Amino acid sequence: MIGPRDNAPARPSPTTTLNRASRPSAGPGDALPDHPDFLWRNPDPKPSYDVVVVGGGGHGLATAYYLAKNHGVTNIAVLEKGWLAGGNMARNTTIIRSNYLWDESSGIYEHSLKLWETLEEDLDYPILFSQRGVLNLAHSLQDIRDSKRRVYANQLNGIDAEWLEPEEVAKVCPIVNISPDVRYPVLGATYQPRAGIAKHDYVAWGFARKADAYGIDLIQDCEVTGLDIVDGRVRGVRTTRGDIAAGKVALAAAGHSSVLAAMAGLRLPLQSHPLQALVSELLEPVHPTVVMSNAVHVYVSQAHKGELVMGAGIDSYNGYGQRGAFHILERQMAAALELFPVFARAHMLRTWAGIVDTTPDASPIVGLTPVENLYLNCGWGTGGFKATPGVGWCFAHTVATGEPHPYNAPFTLDRFTTGALVDEHGAAAVAH
Incomplete structure (x- = not known):
């Protein structure tokens, strides 16, 4: 088990705040996972990384994990402006299903559901997945x-x-x-x-623990305030904890994605x-x-x-x-x-x-942007949690290879100019 680094800041960590506020108590027969403070390091950011993932929720953590596991990319920082998984990941209602109308939607959600079915063994961590x-x-x-x-x-x-x-x-x-x-x-x-439910906090902690074991830096209390773009190519991010150079930047910040994209001059249909x-x-x-x-x-x-x-x-x-x-x-x-x-x-x-x-068609946006080496994962509406492992897998492929995975290829940003929309309003009227 990996404990906090000796040079961690001397202030209370955001993770500790999470435990005080929302750490679940054990019910009858429940084995409570190890305390999150000891599941991952709390490092200071390095000057540069191969990949910076902006957003330390389920999608950001899963993307970092699958970048390491599937593609061997480990020089990664996951930046979270608050505490890890303290945004929508901590606030959703945990429904997991794949019964969407269109082939494109059912493809990525069914891929995700199949990953959910073995995720506890893969992460070696209890997530209380109940079908x-x-x-x-x-x-x-x-x-x-x-x-x-x-x-x-x-x-x-x-x-x-x-x-x-x-x-x-x-x-x-x-x-x-x-x-x-x-x-x-x-x-x-x-x-x-x-279909079913899982324990959202445990899912996030499981991904964070595995990502940390690969040497990925999970940096909390680190808000992105700007993007460094030169000649149409992203070179890094500006944060409240200093500038960080990056070969690639992946945005996975849910409701704040439009704010981040605007830093790159992109107006998203969100x-x-x-x-x-x-x-x-x-x-x-x-x-x-x-x-x-x-x-x-x-x-x-x-x-x-x-x-x-x-x-x-x-x-x-x-x-x-x-x-x-x-x-x-x-x-x-x-x-x-x-x-x-x-x-x-x-x-x-x-x-x-x-x-x-x-988004206008109630489907996500996952893929490349007009800015070179800047990647986007957003627009999930109320369906982000159920997609966590599936989109992490596919977004990691997109970031590592520079090409969309077949499951997220229908959800690129340019569909709003080509007209190839994936209208899931019927499946998304209540819980996307």
Whole structure:
């Protein structure tokens, strides 16, 4: 196990802050992973690196790990302006699935799901990946048509997808209200049995631990304030901890990607919105799967410790606030009680918001930019967590070779000029 370096700064590390604020407590039978302070070094930045990854969340950490593992590139720095994995990685609702409509989307998400299925062994670290299945409910005839279309498309792509009638929905999740006498009666659902959830903090810590073992520098409290670009080629980054030269720079900063890209003179087709979620008090195990509903606009699962984890759609306004709003939560709770009357007496424990970056076609942007050796991974909307290992693998390939991986080739920036869009609004209305 690698401990903190002797020359680490004498101030409290951002990692320590994370542990005080959000380190999970062990539930019955849970083995708590080693304390994060001892999973990776807390180094000062070196003057130069072969690759600088901007963004120390799940995508940035996974990219660095797969650059080392798959391509032998280890002279890497991952720069995080706060504490490691303290942005959207710490704020998402952990749903993992691959049942997307279009071939391009299902390809990269299914690649990711297959990596999820062996990730715990690969990282040699517990991530609590639970393949409990995901139900996407249908409440109207149009919902049924759209849902069945997606099931058939999934099946053609070899993805496990089924259409369930209301009685079959109740067998998978007995606490769902399938009464016809409600505002939004459940008329059926799509079901992906291999889908599920994982523990987001553990995923980040597992990737960070492995990246550090390869000698990759994970540099916290290091905000990028500018990009050094000469003759159309990126040469490094300017940060609050000094200038750092780099052969290549990979941006993986989620909702702040448009701000970073603007430093290179790039105006991205992105809008950033708050996305709210909440958890309840601890409850006994009552919810066996993940339930999502576009029409009622809520999705619900139960975490390993027992909290109900609930989310809704993005806030309509643009912004960078990481806080909740009562009217959003009120609608979210009304929607949840429509589907789950059994939760009527559950108490809300805490709420939060993340910052999601959305594109016009509700699909990500992964690939090269007009600036030589500057690479971009953004626009995942609310679907970034489930893509973590898959996009890390593909983005690492893109950075190492200078060419898109086949799975992220459809998601290049130039699709917005060629018109080759991948419109996933139907699959992304609630949880992308």
